[in-house]
Amino acid sequence: EDQVTQSPEALRLQEGESSSLNCSYTVSGLRGLFWYRQDPGKGPEFLFTLYSAGEEKEKERLKATLTKKESFLHITAPKPEDSATYLCAVRLVNYGQNFVFGPGTRLSVLP
Amino acid sequence: NAGVTQTPKFQVLKTGQSMTLQCAQDMNHNSMYWYRQDPGMGLRLIYYSASEGTTDKGEVPNGYNVSRLNKREFSLRLESAAPSQTSVYFCASSEEERGGLAQYFGPGTRLLVL
Numbered sequence: 086e087d088q089v090t091q092s093p094e095a096l097r098l099q100e101g102e103s104s105s106l107n108c109s110y111t112v113s114g115l116r117g118l119f120w121y122r123q124d125p126g127k128g129p130e131f132l133f134t135l136y137s138a139g140e141e142k143e144k145e146r147l148k149a150t151l152t153k154k155e156s157f158l159h160i161t162a163p164k165p166e167d168s169a170t171y172l173c174a175v176r177l178v179n180y181g182q183n184f185v186f187g188p189g190t191r192l193s194v195l196p
Numbered sequence: 197n198a199g200v201t202q203t204p205k206f207q208v209l210k211t212g213q214s215m216t217l218q219c220a221q222d223m224n225h226n227s228m229y230w231y232r233q234d235p236g237m238g239l240r241l242i243y244y245s246a247s248e249g250t251t252d253k254g255e256v257p258n259g260y261n262v263s264r265l266n267k268r269e270f271s272l273r274l275e276s277a278a279p280s281q282t283s284v285y286f287c288a289s290s291e292e293e294r295g296g297l298a299q300y301f302g303p304g305t306r307l308l309v310l
Binding site: 089117119121126127128129130131134172174176183184185186187188189 | 200229231236237238239240241244254255286288297298299300301302303304
């Protein structure tokens with residue numbers, strides 16, 4: 086069964102304390118891995134797409150990396166405005182436009 | 197440029213009532229999606245439309261129907277609402293862009309079925 090898990094479920098950081106979020110997947114064929122940010126009461130906001138192992142993408146304090154079985158979202162020197170739920174999703178080879186989402190990691194950055 | 201818009205923002209239904217959730221995008225995207233989001237379960241795909249005139253089932257299609265009215269609009273219909281359909285519903289659209297596929301989501305419709 087195609088599955089996406091994320092850890093930790095929740096993470097509290099002090100402002101400036103760098104850390105990483107994990108997204109692990111067991112799927113029959115990967116056609117892309119996606120990271121989103123979701124603020125309370127809002128729709129997910131697209132961050133990154135990664136397609137192949139070894140690929141990295143950066144945006145401000147965020148860097149996403151991909152291996153054959155997992156992806157990491159590294160947050161460097163986070164600020165309180167980085168507090169949100171971070172979602173990852175995989176696009177499957179044999180399912181057209183089908184995406185499988187993980188449950189998310191709730192990040193809180195304290196001032 | 198409004199992106200993806202959804203109406204209504206919030207709705208309360210009684211069991212057995214029907215309703216249609218509306219979604220529109222102004223980004224000229226070919227693909228559109230309907231998801232539901234429940235606590236602890238992540239987003240789950242209900243239906244998607246790869247292009248105007250086509251629709252396909254996702255992971256949880258039972259109890260729902262969709263219509264891709266034109267390239268801009270994709271509606272989701274609940275014919276006979278059930279309490280299990282209480283959820284937050286998100287519409288999204290996507291297009292291949294430089295750097296890969298990007299999905300853009302609407303603000304959501306919060307549905308409560310009593």
